[in-house]
Amino acid sequence: MRAAMFRGPNQPLSIEEVEIDAPQDREVLVKTAACGVCHSDLHFVDGLYPHPTPAVLGHEAAGVVEQVGPGVTYLKPGDHVIACLSVFCGYCEQCLTGHPNRCYNRSATQRPPAAKPRLLAGGKPVFQFLEISGYAEKILVHENALVKIPEAMPLDRAALIGCGVTTGLGAVLNTAKIEAGSTVAVFGAGGVGLAAIQGARLAGARVIIAVDMHESKLALAKRLGATHAVDASQGDPVGAIRGIVRGGVQYSFEAIGLKAVAEQAFEALAPGGVATIVGMIPIGQKVEVDGFSLFWGERRLQGCNMGSNRFRVDMPRYIDLYMQGRLNLDDMITKRGALEDVNEAFRAMKAGEVARTVLTF
Numbered sequence: 001m002r003a004a005m006f007r008g009p010n011q012p013l014s015i016e017e018v019e020i021d022a023p024q025d026r027e028v029l030v031k032t033a034a035c036g037v038c039h040s041d042l043h044f045v046d047g048l049y050p051h052p053t054p055a056v057l058g059h060e061a062a063g064v065v066e067q068v069g070p071g072v073t074y075l076k077p078g079d080h081v082i083a084c085l086s087v088f089c090g091y092c093e094q095c096l097t098g099h100p101n102r103c104y105n106r107s108a109t110q111r112p113p114a115a116k117p118r119l120l121a122g123g124k125p126v127f128q129f130l131e132i133s134g135y136a137e138k139i140l141v142h143e144n145a146l147v148k149i150p151e152a153m154p155l156d157r158a159a160l161i162g163c164g165v166t167t168g169l170g171a172v173l174n175t176a177k178i179e180a181g182s183t184v185a186v187f188g189a190g191g192v193g194l195a196a197i198q199g200a201r202l203a204g205a206r207v208i209i210a211v212d213m214h215e216s217k218l219a220l221a222k223r224l225g226a227t228h229a230v231d232a233s234q235g236d237p238v239g240a241i242r243g244i245v246r247g248g249v250q251y252s253f254e255a256i257g258l259k260a261v262a263e264q265a266f267e268a269l270a271p272g273g274v275a276t277i278v279g280m281i282p283i284g285q286k287v288e289v290d291g292f293s294l295f296w297g298e299r300r301l302q303g304c305n306m307g308s309n310r311f312r313v314d315m316p317r318y319i320d321l322y323m324q325g326r327l328n329l330d331d332m333i334t335k336r337g338a339l340e341d342v343n344e345a346f347r348a349m350k351a352g353e354v355a356r357t358v359l360t361f
């Protein structure tokens, strides 16, 4: 099969022939229909996060089950699925207390180190990115990396739910659990931020402030539910937010992955407010907040891993909302392309031109 290979940071992915194994115990082979180009991949391509090479990136994928391995009872060939990087074992303490996104027994869903790798190129192992490797014609994953979805759901829009939508909606609905009538600021109007804005709209937020540096993304944010837009290229966004909601917002979300923006998300809070950090802040960077506003104002700063998802519960809910016309996924796809367009998709994302490019197969 063809796949987009990552051979090292700061170089384009190359389209190469990769051998994919047959499904073994509890594994499922899926024919990829679509894969979104998520910002997290770019963090690895840019070398901000380390990853062994060679590897096939991509993790926002949807497709159709082609073959199932021994012991798979949840799925059968022909089923439509979304893949999620929050692969869960199902029996560790995190999984059993309702936090499968924090599963700490991930090795139970991987092949043992001595076994044949799932992917090979020229007889040598190829690393699977986030246990998915979605920039490829097929993916081979543990069944607990998949959720079955209705066939009526278009697979290109389903793919978006695989990471960005689940992360943004989940940050609002699962991690922060905002109340109806709340005031909210979302920093970053990319795929995750736009989903958080929609989550805030669905949860009945009274004020939803989108903060971004790009005019076109702010316009889209307003179409998807933002009540106000703050162009951070025009000056201090914290002052602008405090100008809209006196005293600051009750909830803020950082959906970019920058230390400075995480600090702004905290500074934009009213007393008692909660800042939720969703973006991938580069490893080793420290986020600093003012100690006095933290304790005296009882403000909180919390992390959010993949929207605190229980994806087999959350994703079907999001599909219902889409089918009912209450969750807009159509406008979140700015561009479509083929596998070879992956590098152009990264460029467009870096330039701030797109909310999402979806590669279709």
Ligand SMILES: [Zn+2]
Binding pocket: 088, 089, 090, 091, 092, 093, 094, 095, 096, 100, 102, 103, 104, 105, 106
């Ligand atoms: Zn677990």
Ligand SMILES: [Zn+2]
Binding pocket: 038, 039, 040, 041, 059, 060, 163, 164
């Ligand atoms: Zn992602």
